[in-house]
Amino acid sequence: MEQHYNFNKIESKWQKHWEDTKLFKTTEDKDKEKFYLLEMFPYPSGKLHMGHVRNYSIGDVLSRHLTMCGKNVLHPMGWDSFGLPAENAAIKNGIPPQIWTKDNIAEMRNQLKTLGLSYDWDRELTTCHPDYYKWMQWIFIQFFNHGLAYKKKNPVNWCPSCQTVLANEQVVDGGCERCSTAVEKIELEQWYLKITDYAERLLADIDLLEGWPHKVKVMQKNWIGKSIGADVDFCIEGFDQNLCIFTTRPDTLYGVTYMVLAPEHPYVKELVAGTAYEKPVNDFLNKLKTLSEIDRTSTTLEKDGIFIGRYAINPMNKKKVPIYIANYVLMDYGTGSIMAVPAHDQRDFEFAKKYEIDIIPVIDPNNPRIDLYNLDEAFEAEGIMINSGPFNGMNNLEGIKKIISYLEENRIGRKTTNYKLRDWLISRQRYWGTPIPMTYCDTCGWVPEKIENLPVLLPTDVEFTGKGESPLKTSKAFQNTVCPKCGRSAVRETDTMDTFLDSSWYYLRYTDPNNEEELWDKQKADYWMPVDQYIGGVEHAILHLLYSRFFNKFLYDIGYSPSVEPFTNLLTQGMVLRDGCKMSKSKGNVVSPEEIIKEYGADTARLFILFAAPPDKELEWSEAGVEGGYRFLNRVYRLVYELTDLVKNVPDTYQINNDEDKELNYVLNSTLKKVTEDIGSRFNFNTALSSIMILVNELYRYKTLDTINSGLLKYAVDCLIRILSPFTPHICEEMWEHIGYTHSVYNEKWPVFDEKALIREEVEVVIQINGKIKEKIKMETNLSTDVFLERALDNDKVKVLIEGKKIVKTIPVPGKLVNIVLK
Numbered sequence: 001m002e003q004h005y006n007f008n009k010i011e012s013k014w015q016k017h018w019e020d021t022k023l024f025k026t027t028e029d030k031d032k033e034k035f036y037l038l039e040m041f042p043y044p045s046g047k048l049h050m051g052h053v054r055n056y057s058i059g060d061v062l063s064r065h066l067t068m069c070g071k072n073v074l075h076p077m078g079w080d081s082f083g084l085p086a087e088n089a090a091i092k093n094g095i096p097p098q099i100w101t102k103d104n105i106a107e108m109r110n111q112l113k114t115l116g117l118s119y120d121w122d123r124e125l126t127t128c129h130p131d132y133y134k135w136m137q138w139i140f141i142q143f144f145n146h147g148l149a150y151k152k153k154n155p156v157n158w159c160p161s162c163q164t165v166l167a168n169e170q171v172v173d174g175g176c177e178r179c180s181t182a183v184e185k186i187e188l189e190q191w192y193l194k195i196t197d198y199a200e201r202l203l204a205d206i207d208l209l210e211g212w213p214h215k216v217k218v219m220q221k222n223w224i225g226k227s228i229g230a231d232v233d234f235c236i237e238g239f240d241q242n243l244c245i246f247t248t249r250p251d252t253l254y255g256v257t258y259m260v261l262a263p264e265h266p267y268v269k270e271l272v273a274g275t276a277y278e279k280p281v282n283d284f285l286n287k288l289k290t291l292s293e294i295d296r297t298s299t300t301l302e303k304d305g306i307f308i309g310r311y312a313i314n315p316m317n318k319k320k321v322p323i324y325i326a327n328y329v330l331m332d333y334g335t336g337s338i339m340a341v342p343a344h345d346q347r348d349f350e351f352a353k354k355y356e357i358d359i360i361p362v363i364d365p366n367n368p369r370i371d372l373y374n375l376d377e378a379f380e381a382e383g384i385m386i387n388s389g390p391f392n393g394m395n396n397l398e399g400i401k402k403i404i405s406y407l408e409e410n411r412i413g414r415k416t417t418n419y420k421l422r423d424w425l426i427s428r429q430r431y432w433g434t435p436i437p438m439t440y441c442d443t444c445g446w447v448p449e450k451i452e453n454l455p456v457l458l459p460t461d462v463e464f465t466g467k468g469e470s471p472l473k474t475s476k477a478f479q480n481t482v483c484p485k486c487g488r489s490a491v492r493e494t495d496t497m498d499t500f501l502d503s504s505w506y507y508l509r510y511t512d513p514n515n516e517e518e519l520w521d522k523q524k525a526d527y528w529m530p531v532d533q534y535i536g537g538v539e540h541a542i543l544h545l546l547y548s549r550f551f552n553k554f555l556y557d558i559g560y561s562p563s564v565e566p567f568t569n570l571l572t573q574g575m576v577l578r579d580g581c582k583m584s585k586s587k588g589n590v591v592s593p594e595e596i597i598k599e600y601g602a603d604t605a606r607l608f609i610l611f612a613a614p615p616d617k618e619l620e621w622s623e624a625g626v627e628g629g630y631r632f633l634n635r636v637y638r639l640v641y642e643l644t645d646l647v648k649n650v651p652d653t654y655q656i657n658n659d660e661d662k663e664l665n666y667v668l669n670s671t672l673k674k675v676t677e678d679i680g681s682r683f684n685f686n687t688a689l690s691s692i693m694i695l696v697n698e699l700y701r702y703k704t705l706d707t708i709n710s711g712l713l714k715y716a717v718d719c720l721i722r723i724l725s726p727f728t729p730h731i732c733e734e735m736w737e738h739i740g741y742t743h744s745v746y747n748e749k750w751p752v753f754d755e756k757a758l759i760r761e762e763v764e765v766v767i768q769i770n771g772k773i774k775e776k777i778k779m780e781t782n783l784s785t786d787v788f789l790e791r792a793l794d795n796d797k798v799k800v801l802i803e804g805k806k807i808v809k810t811i812p813v814p815g816k817l818v819n820i821v822l823k
Contacts, residue, residue: 005633005634005637005638005731007600007601007602007603007604007730007731008601010601010730010731010733010734011114011116011601011602011603011730013734014116014729014730014733014734015113015114015116015730017733017744018116018118018744019113019121021744022122023118023744023746023747024075024118024119024120024121025120025122026072026073026074026075026120026123028072028523028524028527028528029072030527032070032071032072033070033071033072034071034072034073034074034527034528034532035066035071035072035073035074035532035533036073036074036528036529036530036531036532036533037059037062037063037066037073037074037075037531037532037533037535038059038074038075038076038507038510038531038533038534038535039055039056039058039059039077039534039535039536040055040503040534040535040536040537040540040544041077041078041079041080041503041506042079042080042108043079043080043081043083043085044079044080044081044101044104044105044108045085045104045108046103046104046107046108047107047108047111047592047594048108048111048112048593048594049576049583049590049593050576050583050591050593050609050621051537051575051576051583052593053115053576053593053605053606053609054573054576054609054615054619055535055536055537055573056112056115056117057115057117057605057606057609057610058535058571058573058610058615058683058685059075059117059533059535060075060115060116060117060118060606060726060729061610061679061685061726061727062533062679062683062726063075063118063726064118064725064726064729064746065679065680065726065750067118067746068722068725068726068746068748068749068750069680069749069750070749070750074120074123074510074511074528075118075119075120076119076120076123076124076125076510076513077112077117077119077121077123077124078123078124078125078126078127078506078510078513079101079105079108079124079125079126079127079128080127080499080502080503080506081101081105081126081127081128081129082127082128082133082432082433082434082496082499082502083432083433083499084430084432086100086101086432087430087431087432087464087471090431090432090464091464091465091466094464096460097128097431097432098128101128101432105126109121109124111593111594114597114602115593115597115602115605115606116602116603116606116729116730118729118746122514123510123513123514124513125506125509125510125513127434127499127502127503127506128432130455130457131455131516132502132509133434133435133455133502134454134455135509135519136434136497136501136502136505137434137435137436137437137449137454137455137456138451138454138519139505139519139551139555140434140436140437140448140497140501141437141448141449141451142554142558143193143194143554144438144448145448146554146558147194148193148194148197148554149191149192149193149194150191150192150194151189151190151191151192151446152189152190152192153187153188153189153190154187154188154189154190154425155185155186155187155264156185156186156187156188156190157171157183157184157185158183158184158185158186159176159179159181159183159184160181160184161176161179161181162176162179162181162466162467165188165428165429165469166183171183174291183289184289185288185289188427188429188469190425190426190427190495191425191426191427191436191438191493191495192423192424192425192426192427193423193424193426193550194423195421195423195424195547195550196419196421196422196423198550198553198554199224199226199419199421200226200417201553202220202224202421202546202549202550202553203221203224203226205549205553205564205565206220206221208564208565209565209567209570211568211569211570212567212569212570213538213570213571213572213616215538215541216538216541216545216570216572219541219542220541220542220545220546222420223420223421223542223546224419224420224421224546225419225420225421226417226418226419227246227248227417227418227419227420228248228415228416228417228418229246229247229248229249229250229415229416229418230246230247230250230403230404230407230413230414230415230416231244231245231246231335231413231414231416232244232245232246232247232250232253232315232339232407232412232413233315233412233413234259234312234313234314234315234339235312235313235315236267236271236310236311236312236313236323237310237311237312237313237320238310239267239270239271239310241267243259243261243267243312243323243337244335244337245259245334245335245337245338245339246334246335246416246418247338247339249341249344249400250399250400250403250404250407250413251362251363251385251388251391251396251397251399251400251403252341252343252344252362252363252396253314253315253316253339253388253403254314254316254317254360254362254385254387254388254389254391255341255342255343255344255360255361255362255363255387256314256321256339256340256341257321257340257341257342257352257357257358257359257360258321258322258323258324258340258342258351258352258357259312259321259322259323259324259337259338259339259340260305260323260324260325260326260328260329260337260338260340260351261308261323261324261325261329261336261337262325262329262330262331262336262337263281263284263285263288263325263326263327263329264330264331264336265325265331265336265337268281268308268325269281271308271309271310271323272308272309272310275309276309277306277307277308277309280306281306281308281325284305284306284325288327291327296327296328296330297328297330301327301328303326303327303328303347303350303351303354304326304327305324305325305326305327305351305355306324306325306326307322307323307324307355308323308324308325310322310323311323315407315410315412315413316389316403317389322357324351324355326351328347328351332422333420333422334418340352340357341362342357342358342359342378343359343360343361343362343363343372343375343378343379344361344362344363344378344379344380345378345380346377346378348378349375349377349378359375360387361373361375361386361387362385362386362387362388363379363381363382363383363384363385363386363396364383364384364385364386365379365381365382365383366383366384367381372386382395382396382397383395383396384396385399391403424498424547424550425498426497426498426500426501427495427496427497427498428495428496428497428498428499429469429470429494429495430470430471430496431458431462431464431470431471431472431496432458432496433496433497433498433499434496434497434501434502435455435456435457435458435472435492435493435496435497436493436495436496436497437449437454437455437456437493438492438493439481439482439483439484439490439491439492439493440490440491440492440493441483441485441486441488441490442488442490443483443486443488444483444485444486447483447484447485447490448484449484450484453484456492458472459472459475459477459478461474461475461477461478462474462475462478469494470494470495470496472494472496473494478492478494479491479492479494480492500543500544500547501547501551503544503547503548504544504547504548504550504551505548505551505552505555507529507531507534507548507566507567508520508525508529508552508555508560508561508566510528511524511525511527511528511529512524512525519560520560522559522560522562525560525561525562526562529561529562529563529566530562530563530565530566530567530568531566531567531568532568532569533568533569533570533571534566534567534569534570534571535570535571535572535573536572536573537572537573537575538572538574541572545567545570548566548567549565549566552564552565552566571615571616571683572616573615573616574613574614574615574616574617574618574619575618575619576609576618576619576621577618577619577620577621578590578591578620578621580620583621591621593605596626600626600627600629600630601630601633601730602730603633603727603728603729603730603731604626604629604630604633604728605626606727606728607629607632607633607689607727607728608622608625608626608628608629610685610686610689610727611625611629611685611686611689611690612625612686613686614683614684614685614686615683615685616683632693632696633728633731635696636696636720636724636731636735637731637735639696639699639700639703640717640720640721640735640738640739641735641738642703643699643703643713643717644738644739646703646708646710646713646714647710647713647714647717647718647739648739648740649740650710650711650713650714651711652711652714652715653711654709654710654711654712654714654715655709655711656709656712657707657709658707660702660705660707661709661712662760662761663698663702664698664699664702664709664712664713664716665712665754665757666757666758666760667694667695667698668695668698668715668716668719668757669753669754669757669758670691670753670758671691671692671694671695671719671723672719672723672751672752672753673753673758674687674688674691675688675691675692675723676750676753678691679726685727688727689727692720692723692724695716695720696720699713699716699717699720702716717739718739718751719751721735721736721739721745722745722748722750722751723750723751725745725746725748729745729746732745733745733746736748759781760781761780761781762778762779762780762781763778763779763781763815763816764776764777764778765777765778765779765788765792765815765816765817765818766816766817766818767792767795767798767817767818767820768817768818768819768820769798769801769802769819769820769822770819770820770821770822771819774797774798774801775795775797775798775801777791777792777795779791779792779815781815783814783815784814785812785814788812788814788815788818789810789812789818792812792818792820793810793818793820798820802820802822805822805823806822806823807820807821807822807823808821808822808823809821
């Protein structure tokens with residue numbers, strides 16, 4: 001009888017069997033309750049890392065468990081395959097992005113299959129395939145037709161050496177990450193999606209996300225950043241345009257001592273033109289070109305500015321206040337201008353101190369520790385309004401309402417709701433992305449491509465030089481086209497879409513991924529959506545998840561998504577660490593999944609990654625932990641093979657005959673209850689596996705007894721294999737077959753625990769003295785606390801231990817322990 005666990009042979013055997021029999025293929029079944037389980041799909045970099053293994057192993061446990069519980073589980077996989085790395089590979093190695101990506105997908109698909117993951121590969125989708133990005137273009141056109149896609153000028157990072165646009169992440173210390181040349185800001189016309197039209201719904205519907213982690217919901221709320229306040233109009237002396245600012249603190253308007261414009265504000269050049277301030281202002285603007293938006297909004301950045309020689313008029317008290325431009329105000333936030341109240345805003349306070357600007361307190365918090373007219377720092381406390389004309393003596397919270405009413409009555413302001421959320425810049429001056437399906441015609445302006453002409457294909461006659469705005473501009477055949485509306489000569493858009501768009505709706509396409517005629521069959525989407533459980537890293541808490549919610553709401557509005565929200569429940573798994581640090585090539589602490597699988601097998605890799613920590617916590621890599629997992633699987637394998645002759649062909653019925661049977665039955669059903677609850681509702685896979693290990697120990701004990709209940713033993717072994725199979729499917733299929741079954745354990749029903757078996761007539765009670773375990777004794781269950789304590793103190797060994805000593809107190813926990821505190 002073979003008892004050696006040959007994981008190479010076993011895992012390849014069952015992977016082939018699953019693929020040949022299409023065991024994991026899923027179709028709609030109205031008679032079954034559906035469950036849509038989805039892990040965030042990967043970028044095909046070419047190699048899986050341990051973060052992938054963790055993410056997908058978590059999902060696979062849930063998929064297999066839910067299937068065994070009778071659910072109709074949709075569990076698909078695909079590839080988020082557009083992106084800059086493929087284009088960089090083309091520049092560096094001369095490999096077309098299509099080939100680089102295709103080769104990487106083939107390698108990663110094989111790696112995923114070696115992990116034994118239960119994906120329906122017939123639903124595989126790849127975002128760089130024309131049959132996918134055709135529908136991405138269709139969705140973009142719907143955005144455009146509904147007034148939610150538009151083009152405008154915006155400053156971008158530009159490397160003059162590489163002659164290309166850079167993302168913020170590609171600007172390192174003010175220089176290009178490739179060549180270190182100082183990065184400049186230039187203005188380009190770019191495409192935007194009007195996500196701000198959905199800001200209030202995106203915010204309000206966070207309350208619907210009861211199955212999401214609290215921290216993720218808070219991050220989304222903060223990113224959307226709703227503020228209720230007022231728009232206030234300030235006149236500019238000698239200028240025919242008003243300066244509109246937004247403030248959440250209209251109660252501090254009387255404390256405004258200066259104004260700040262973003263250096264990019266369109267008024268700035270007009271206000272300084274032909275004055276002595278024009279050159280210093282231009283010099284300041286040039287200096288700012290080396291700072292990213294992230295740098296400019298950093299709390300550690302020194303506040304830097306310059307007076308532009310102009311004054312605004314405070315509409316409340318008619319006082320003149322100087323206008324500055326400064327590095328910490330951005331055009332894309334609010335109106336691109338702010339009123340500064342240095343007494344009550346620390347950023348404004350620091351700037352005012354630096355440039356010797358007046359500081360006027362307008363709120364008195366009645367705090368003796370605050371010297372209102374000799375401040376060391378700004379304060380934001382509530383209090384009574386002072387230095388505020390007719391509003392003096394009023395509580396400032398009431399003053400907010402009164403001043404907004406005053407602004408509206410005098411037509412110098414209005415109550416306003418503002419959001420930090422900005423419209424989504426989706427243009428990329430790259431090749432390897434979805435072409436934006438728009439054409440510019442001198443007669444018709446921007447016109448979308450005709451639906452019947454989709455997809456607009458990426459051309460292959462392009463040059464990858466790393467210089468210039470986009471390789472698409474090197475293809476004249478791509479650029480030169482005809483207007484879809486009037487038929488005259490026109491020019492095709494050469495920007496491609498941000499890859500975040502591709503991943504903002506893929507979950508819907510999985511419901512009908514091979515449909516060539518429409519986005520998807522609405523009946524199929526109705527059956528599967530929403531995603532019941534989404535799994536991925538917390539680093540996607542804002543952008544990907546927010547964009548997906550936005551896309552889904554738009555598709556819901558036009559009748560293509562059946563649900564208001566795309567993801568009912570969200571699990572954000574923790575990172576895999578080594579020596580306390582995130583794994584990275586630069587740190588030299590990367591562990592290759594391939595090497596672990598080669599040395600120990602996929603089941604061991606899965607077992608360790610699931611046992612080492614709860615899914616939402618960080619996981620510390622441990623070679624000893626991997627080896628321990630491998631030893632455990634060998635132990636289980638030997639146990640099942642040793643018991644095979646005792647359980648094979650034994651009837652499923654059994655009776656409990658003695659105390660030893662009762663103990664095995666108790667441990668078995670305790671384990672079934674624990675594992676069922678830990679997988680099904682808590683995702684505590686580590687504690688579920690601990691319970692399985694206890695059951696294995698009990699089976700080793702039970703098999704050494706003189707009298708063995710074959711029916712009970714058979715049921716216990718059956719249950720062991722079934723509940724272990726979601727974690728380590730290959731070895732469990734092999735053991736299941738070995739004990740006589742011809743069908744896959746995947747198609748077995750999940751075992752149900754027996755509540756009656758969990759009632760024990762006797763329990764083992766721990767006796768502690770001063771917190772240290774001294775004895776373990778058997779006691780009947782359901783004893784009163786007094787009797788329970790009396791029995792403990794009456795134990796012979798306990799009597800000896802406490803003799804002649806004073807009992808300070810006793811702490812009885814009926815059915816579990818007694819702690820006796822001695823003096």
